[in-house]
Amino acid sequence: MNYNWDWGILFRDPYLGWMIGALGWTIVISILAWIIAFSLGSLLGIFRTSSKKSLRLIATCYVELFRNIPLLVQIFLWYFVFPEFLTDEWSRWVKRDMPYPALTTAVVAIGLYTASRVCEQVRSGIKAVGEDQRQAGRAIGMTEVQVYRFVLLPNAYRIILPPLTSEFLTIFKNSSLALTIGVIELTAMTRQIEEYTFQGFEAFTAATIIYSLVTFTVMALMQQIDKRTALPGSFSKGAS
């Protein structure tokens, strides 16, 4: 291998600042997309298990649609195709005038895509809590909404904490897809540094370490939370 090593590059101006800023964008995309994915996914998960056939159908269609198209293609659909179906005014706003058009599009696309996966997790959690718990809740006169609020969801979230952690980490990794529409997040930045300095090896290594560190930190953190929230008498399953 014929390569000029220069690890110092990572700590030199402006590259250090670039990397930190890019990590910031990665985290911003991940957290905002997660907010969408978690709230919409939970709602869809409730729909998917509800007693109303129409709600179940809506959630099923959503899940099938969003998980059978590659995320990258979905990002392109939101970025290039969706604005064309709006009125001129709105189209201009989405393409140019809204704050951070590319970043916002990436957040929405990743959020909506991941919502379909969160929905399936929430559904499996509610299924795991069981039909009998639902009946027990109904039997003391609670409405369906109350049964979800006080019985099914608190238990379901506890059960699916490990897979939900994985879903968040999936978002964290998938945030790199934002680079395809020009968002300079962590992965894109390594590419940019490579092009500026030809020290690609160092930049890729740095990004790799950062991604791994964040992932392992989040997993360790969630394992602690999993232990803390475990009910007395039940054993903790640990993050997967």
Place this chain on the structure above:
Amino acid sequence: MNYEKSNMMIKVKSVNKWYGKIQVLNDCSLNVSKGEVIVVCGPSGSGKSSLIKTINGLEPVNSGEIIVSGISVTDKSTNLDQMRSKIGMVFQNFELFPHMNVTENIKLGQTKVLRRTNEEAEQKAQALLERVDLTEHAHKYPSQLSGGQQQRVAIARGLAMEPMAMLFDEPTSALDPEMINEVLDVMVKLAKEGMTMMVVTHEMGFARKVADRVVFMDYGKIIEDAPSQDFFGSPRSDRAQEFLSKVLNH
């Protein structure tokens, strides 16, 4: 609405129910008067659990009518939530809410459905725990209790709603033998206090002691519905005789 018989608590009229192609209830009719204790028995798969769950509308029926205290359960316009709060139900696997301690389990329906204040609910919970002899376990979680204790909490949870009737769906069949009696004792006490009860069970000792009538089901049909002395004296159907000889001979 039909109030002509004021002491009629539960009236089941020609109820049919299918799961897909399988008929689980076949033209079932049954009356329970206020203060009566009815034991429903029969081989597994005979439809007893389905029958009891249709009474508070947990399981829908395909045809027929069910009236509880003058209110039609099978009428689509009935507010089932409100009606269910007036009928207690005890499940085979207890179904306490695992994320709440014993007291919280008993308080949930009181505060969220009956809109009682926290203090009222708390007092009621304590009184009921005393009644089922579990005061010292008030702050434990379900998973820290034995099956028998859990089932007694479940009964207390049902009673907290001050129900006009209690439904029991095989309340002792998931219990270890040594715990069955502590649960049955609570139920006997309840029966003697005049609670209207419908109990799906194989505990024929319990049936003998407190049941006013015994209903025997097989293949989704009510085969016998007789005062308990008559049922235990001389069941009319062969199926019931065969069933009795099986459950009594051990």
Place this chain on the structure above:
Amino acid sequence: MFELDFSVIVIPANSSLLWEGIKMTFLLAGLAIVGGLILGTFLALLRIAKIPILSQISAAYVNFFRSLPLILVIFWFFFLVPLIVGRPVGAFTSVLVAFILFEAAYYSEIIRAGINSVRLGQLAAARAIGLTYIQSMRYVVLPQAFRAMTPILLTQAIILFQDTALVYVVGLRDFLVSAEIIANRDQRLVEMFLFVALVYFVLCFTASMGVKYYQKRINNEL
């Protein structure tokens, strides 16, 4: 608003470009699935073997790759493979290596979970009737594990198929890139991306329905 005009797809030059693209997508996905499965099985067997250092290496490999974005891995190998080989190797080879190494981590976890899902009692029962460890694995544990994990492996294959769209970042002419070339050349971005989405949807939805049907069937058999 504007008129959608999908005729751009059927222009012979375009449709043959798209056809080449989709063949590339299938070729890449197919090879990556096979390679990923082989490496993944190997990693899973290392993981469950009772030799601490081997299972630790396997675990480290799996956890490491699962913590990285696929795009970064693609970049790594796009950049690294020619450096190691000492000459340009083309996008396909480097991307294929990236996919196999990356997906193997996911396959290995599925296979390991499948083996773990077979109750320990089964192994004990097999040993109790005198089978050796290898025989117990071969005749009792693995057949059950394979049944349990087949639907999940197939689902992962569908995910991998979708993941191949990410070769976009290195410009390998798969289905999406071919469509994008046409989209830009003929100014038909909207139609082409909708078409790509539709094709992916039909393929993946059909495949996932197939998996669901298969799962139902084996559930009924068990």
